[in-house]
Amino acid sequence: MTSEIDSAALLSRASELVALAKAAGADQADAVVVRSRSRSVSVRLGKVEGTEASESDDFALRVFVGRRVASVSANPGFDMRTLAERAVAMAKVSPEDPYACLADEKDLARSYPDLDLFDPTDVPTEDLRSAALEMEQAALEVPGISNSSGAGASAGLGGLVLVTSHGFSGSYVASRFGRSVSVIAGEGTRMERDYDFDSRLFAADLDDPKMIGRRAGERAAKSVNPRQVDTGSNVTVVFDPRIARGFVGHIAGAINGASVARKTSFLRDKMGQQVLKSGLHITDDPLIVRGSSSRPFDGEGVKGERLVMIEDGVLKHWFLSTSTARELGLSTNGRGVRGGTSVSPASTNLALEPGDISPEDLIKSVGTGFYVTELIGQGVNMITGEYSRGATGFWIENGELTYPVSEVTIASNLKDMFMRMTPASDIDRKFGIASPTIAIEGMTLAGR
Template identity: 80%
Template structure:
């Protein structure tokens, strides 16, 4: 385990690669190694269906010559000198990019905190198998569950090794463990499917597999014999936390600096203006100890800080990497993430901050409405904000969840939805995107 975690050799190779690139004619360069170690076991109906194990250290070198840039990738064992010379040769014939550059030296992290992201617990394939079987067995034991779509358990770690030609050198690793199960209730055309899962940085903090299985079984049984409901306008819709997290992802996409620079965000002209209901805030913090999406520095060597992206409903920040920030006439806020050979801005530990009332109180306050547990399709236009998606869930009647609902569509515009959102207080911050249950008023529901 220690040899897998120790990144000193990789950091040395990355530094050598930069030196060779400079000798070959590069003005500046950075080298990154994306590390990955994983193993998983999947089971179905009590039998192992698959066992997988993988590990990789993927190198990328990015070189700059004036305003020209080129990137190349390689696996371990490559010839350092040949790779550096190839990257420089490519850069010499590349078109100019006025915004591509390394992060400013002044913004680089010179020291960074230990965020306790790595759990070195050894998890064997037998332990994974037993966990997956326990989750499936518990789910199948729930009355009304008729079949299994499978269960799984996984363990792994990943991280980043980064060196730049202007003095940054650092690395970090983070672990990740998970349990999941998916089951079926009902028969024939009346079958329904649902699932549950848990994912944590630390193995000991995972929910018990049997508890995950029980929750999945109970969720799917409640979905048996769904109905359609009449088409209606001005319907209040409540988003279960599971789908609420995805909705907050739409907000993150709309305030991503890359989308703003491309003019593909419906919020591109709204900086400093109110985009959420007053009193609502969205925060992003990469430095949370044991945070699910924490990182001591970003893909360019810059340490981000906690930012309130939207404060009291007012848009305050974009997610920015160095090149995106330069294109917008701004400065990076440490949100650059490596994706292959490129760097693009992204959130870290993103949260729609909770409200003051419980989910039960929020449901009671609705009277009649629709509680969504699953969304279907991709009917979201991030340029205009138009929103239309298939949905399943439960009808709310007299402030209580009643019968299951399926085959309906909800529609509105994200601009209006943001301004009509009311959050509950049940946020769960174990996910990289965290959101409480919330209600959105005034939506259109297309049913029978």
């Protein structure tokens, strides 16, 4: 993939597109190219089910005429002059937007670090196939596994080229390699499914295929013959790290500036107040070397920095892009993400910082409770914080995981859950959202 990271031609074309927009009457403009390359192989029961490859360089031009803005997108091969003129014509008849704008010049990244995001390793399709087959075979060899839902391996890259009319020009590219497998344990109406996966920027960092397969098989096999448990109103629920990452994602959504501006976050009035239990910290850092969601600059050319979003339980920052920040009377903190022709704020490498207690000791301290390994449904209301989701996992008795549990619902309010959670020490920072095992007291469990 080495030859694919040369972005000079794309930078030149984006610069020309911005110049044409200015010539057509735009006061300001920016052009982005979102670059994507991917190859993947999927297998099931020892046979290849699919081999896919794709590549694209998707252009988007955003122009400003006074307070009016318009955006257009195109694939390679478009006529740049026509596209620029069309965008300006659209902007002139668009309604005024008091917040849409380019980032202030003072906020632009004039230099940025090499974050070591690109691995030029060219993984042959045959190697992807072999890894997928190894994973599936290792999972099927686990006692109790009866069938496979399939396995897959992939390799690719994604990148961003950005040029603005007020002086920013930059590009970066990040590679991505992945492996995943899903299998079924049990027979008939007593079947249970589980999975495992790994995703890394560098191919050599990926977990061994056999290890991934064994983990998936063992998780599925342990889930066979689940029981229901009695309904309870004051249950301590422990979230497996895989599930806890999604829970931390709810925190990210609640402190997203766009949600605050739209008044769709239950934390919209909580800046400077206690929102997590004292001693807990949420960090976000776009500049981690080889970080899963690292980037040298954001979708507007702004260099971000490490932020403690929630410090000692107190909310300190929103995720902000330039337009969202203006709407809230604030300044961007470099969290703008390009989504097609729009820019919106989002987290980068987000982490609930770990506690001092091991996950084993955390579970022991629970005594009796519920260890969640999978959640079902979308029962989360980000406006009110109401939380209700189907769950499966294992019952905790005498501080130990005992029998599998299914067909239960856990419920509470995120405001209360945030204030009652205790993180363990087992954080794994290889994903864009990182979290250790989490215990949350005082939840309602609906069972039999």
